[in-house]
Amino acid sequence: MLTSFPGFTLKPLVATVRRHRMVPLYVMAMGVGSAYAADSTEETNTAQAAVIAPAPVTTQLQKVEVTGSAIRRVDAETAVPITILRTADLEKQGVTTTAELMQRVTGNNSVGNSAGSVGMATGGASFADMRGIGANKTLVLLNGRRLANNAMSGTTSQGGAVDLNMIPFAAIDRVEVLRDGASALYGTDAIGGVINFITKKSLTDGTLTLGGDTPTHSGGGASKDMSGSWGFGDLDKDRFNVMGVFNYRTQQNLDANDRSFDKDYVPGRGLDGTSGTSFPSNYTQGDNAANPLGPACTGANQIASNGVCRYSTRNSIDLLPQTESTSFFGKATGKLGDDHNVSLDYFWARNNNSVSVAPAPLTGLTLDPSSPYYPGNGITPGPTNFALDPTQPVGVNWRETAAGDRESKDQNTSQRFQLTFDGTVSGWDYNVGAGYNQNQVYNRVTSGYVSDSALISGLQSGLINPFGAQSDAGQAFIDANTYHGTYAVSTGRVASIDGKVTREIGDWFGAGPVGLALGGEYRKEKFHMSIDDWAGDLSSLGVDPNSSVAGDRSITAQYAEINVPVFDSLELSAAVRHDKYSDFGSTTNPKYSFRYQPIKELVMRGAYSEGFRAPSLYELNNPTYTTFTQGNYDDPRLCTGGTVRPGGNGGRDCGQQFLNSTGGNKNLSPETARNVTLGFVYQPVRNLSMGLDFWWIKIAGQIEEFPESEVFNNPETYSDRIVRAADGSIDHIVTGLANLGNLKTSGVDVSLNYRFPQTSVGQFGLDLQGTYVTRYDYQQTIGGNYIDRVGDFQGYGVAARWKHNLTASWNFGPARAALTNRFTTGYNDYDRTTNDRVPSYSLWDLSAGYTFMKTLDVDLGVKNVFDRDPPFSNQAYTFQSGYDPRYTDPLGRTLFARATYHF
Incomplete structure (x- = not known):
C-alpha cells in the first residue's frame, strides 16, 4: 500500500535493524520520519521513524546513503534531523520555484526571493537562510556536491551563498534539508545546515507540463511556466540511460501602485520613506x-x-521584478560492469531580472x-x-525626473559539468567525481541613468x-x-575533484556491522568582478570603476566517519574533517552523534559538531564603494530628533538618504561555530509520528555588515563611522563588513504526522512542521552587549518566535486535495515608538487535483485564499515600504492551474 500526502509520502519500508532482525518500518518523507528504499547509486534520504512491530521477511535491501552521513547503510534511521520535500507533491499545491519550496521549511528564516533585487544588484537571486544566521552559512548541494556561489549579492550576509533560482526545479525529485551543522562531512561552511537538491536519477518516458498563476487583484504579478522531460534506455537491461529536463518560467512585474498596503509616508506610525x-x-x-x-x-x-x-518614490517602485527563467538539466549514465557505473550530467540555468526604481537623485x-x-x-x-x-x-x-524611472536588467547564468564514477571494489563502495561550476552576473542599465558630469555641466x-x-x-x-549597457560583470568559478569509499568493517559488539567512510576533496575557487569606467559617472549606481577585483583560493580536505552499533538500542557515530585553505590555513572539525532506541516506539538522538567558515571570496574582495543609505535618517547633530539645530538645514540634514561607504574587507577573520542537537521521535501507533528536535548554535566572530541604523541611533558610540564635511554636515557614513562579535541562537523543531484510518470516502492525513526560536542574541562589536532579535526587529531584521506549516490532505483513488496553513508570529516593529507591533502573518492555501487514465494530471487551487495583505511595518531596509518583503508575499490571493501529460 502506498499513500501520498501533499508534501510527503508515507510508505512501508523493510529495514534491517540490530542483530539483522527484519521489520517493516513505516516512514514519512517529510519532517519526523523520512526514509525510503533507494538504489545504491543515488544520494538518498535519512530516516527518523521508530520501528513499529517485528515481522520476519526475507527481502534483501540495497544500501542507501543519507544526507548527513557518508556511510551507506541498510538501516534508514539516523541520528540527525532531516526534512524531506518532494517536488512532485509540492507542484500539486502550486509550488513551482525553489524559493517557494524553501518557504515550506520552517527553519528557513526569510523568504529571500527576487523582491530583494529591487534597488540591489543581485541578479534576481533567491537565497536560503537556515536559522537566520546568514545565507552564506547554509550549504546548498546538487546531488550531494557543491554549486558555485552567486557572484553578486544584495547584502553581505548573502555573499558566498548559492542562488536557488539557478537550480533546475523541473529536474528535482526531492529536497533533503539537514537541520543540523554538517561541517565535518560536507565542508566547514555548513554551519546552519545543508540543503541537498536531488535530481531525478533516470527517465524512460516523457512528460509535458503547462501551468500558470494569476493574482485576483488587478495589475501584474502573473506567471506562466512550462516544463518537459524525456529519457530512454533502461540502466539494468540496456546498460545505459539518457535523460533531459527543460523548464521555462516568466513572471510579470508587480508595481507598487497595484497594492494599497505599499506606502511610503505614514508619519503617525513612524514610516517616512520619502526622499x-x-x-x-x-x-x-x-x-x-x-x-x-x-x-x-x-x-x-x-x-x-x-x-x-x-x-x-512609491509610484516608481516594483514590489516584484519582471523575471524570465530558463533551465536545462541533462544526464547520461552507463554501466561499465555489473558493479561499476559512470555518469555525466550538465545543467544550465539563466535568469533575466528587470527592475524599476525612482528617478535618480543628484x-x-x-x-x-x-x-x-x-x-x-x-x-x-x-x-x-x-x-x-x-x-x-x-x-x-x-x-532627475526628466530622465524617467531608472530601469535595469540583470542576467544571471549558472552551469555545471559533473563526471562521476561509482561502484564496488573488494567490498569497498566508491564514488569519485570531477566537476566544474560557474556563475556569471551581467548588470545592465537600460533607461533613466544620465551622466552626472553632463548634468552638472548643464546646470552650470x-x-x-x-x-x-x-x-x-x-x-x-x-x-x-x-547611458545604456553592461556596467559590471561578476564571475565565480569552482573546479573540484572528490572521492569517497565506504564499507562495513565487522561486528564489534554483536549489535550489527560497523560502517566506515573515508573521503577527500580538492577544489579551486575563483572570483572576478570588472566594472566599466563609465559606471563611475553614475553616482546612483554606487560602484567604483577603479575597484575591479579578482581573488582565488584552493582548498583541500580529508574526512572520515565511523558508525558503531554498541547495543541493539544504541548506536554511536563520529566524524572528523581536516580542511586546508590556501589563504586561511588549516582547520579540523569533529562531529559526534548518537541514536538510542530504548523502546520500539521511541528514538532519541543527538549530535555535537564544530564549524569553521572562512570569509568568502566575495566578502574579501567585494570592492569598497559609496552609495546611498537604504533608509532616511536625521543628522544626530544638526537635526536632533527631527528638529533643525543651529547650523543645520532641514533640506540637507533631516530625513535624508546619506552617502554610505561600504564593501568587502580583506582583513576579515574566519567565523567559528558550535552546534548541538537533541531530538526525540515518538511513534505510539503505526500511523502517528511525533518529533521534537532541540538545537543550539553559537558563532564566534560573525561576519556582517554593520547596520546603518545603529550609526544614527548611537552616534556617540559610533562617532568614528560618521565622516563630516568642512561645514559640519555629514559627508558620509561608514558601514562595511567586519567581524562583529558572537551570535547565540537556539530553538526546537516540532513535527507531527498522522494518517487517519482508511474510510469509504478516502484517506485523510495531517502534517505539521514548526520551528520555535527560544533565543537569538548577537553582538554588534567584539565583547559588546548582546541584543535579542527574537520577536523584535533589531539591526537589519527579526527572528520569528514561531513558524509552522500545517497541511491537511485527502486522497481518494485518482482524486486529491490539500489545505495548508503557513503561519508566522508577529513581532516588535523597527520603530516601536510609533508602531508597537507587526501582526502575525497567516496564509491558507487550497488545492485539488485529478489523474485521468494515469496519463494526465490536472491540479488547480488558490494560494492565500483569504487574500491576506502583508502586515504593516515601518522598516527602512528595503526599497519596498509599508511592509517587509523579506518575510511576506505581496501578490495576495492567487489562482493557479497546472496540467501534466505523461507519454
Missing part, C-alpha cells in the same frame, strides 16, 4: 531652505515635511545666479520665507532646469547623455 531629494528641487542658502512650489508642496509625488518638499549641487533658472530671475519663483542673497549660489539636491551652463519642465534643448541634452 529629501525632490522635484521640483529644494534649494538652500545658509541655514534656509525653500521650494519653488512654496510650503504647500503641490507638485506630483511631493509631500510637505519640515518646511521642505519631499519626494514620494545631490551636493550648486546653482549660480547667472542661471536663468536661479530663484527670482524670472522663471523660478523666489523664496517667500527668507531673503535670498542674489549674489550667492544656492545649494540644490535634484531628482544654465541649460538644465532643476525646478521645472525642461526646454527642448535641455531635454535633448539629457536624452543624449543617458
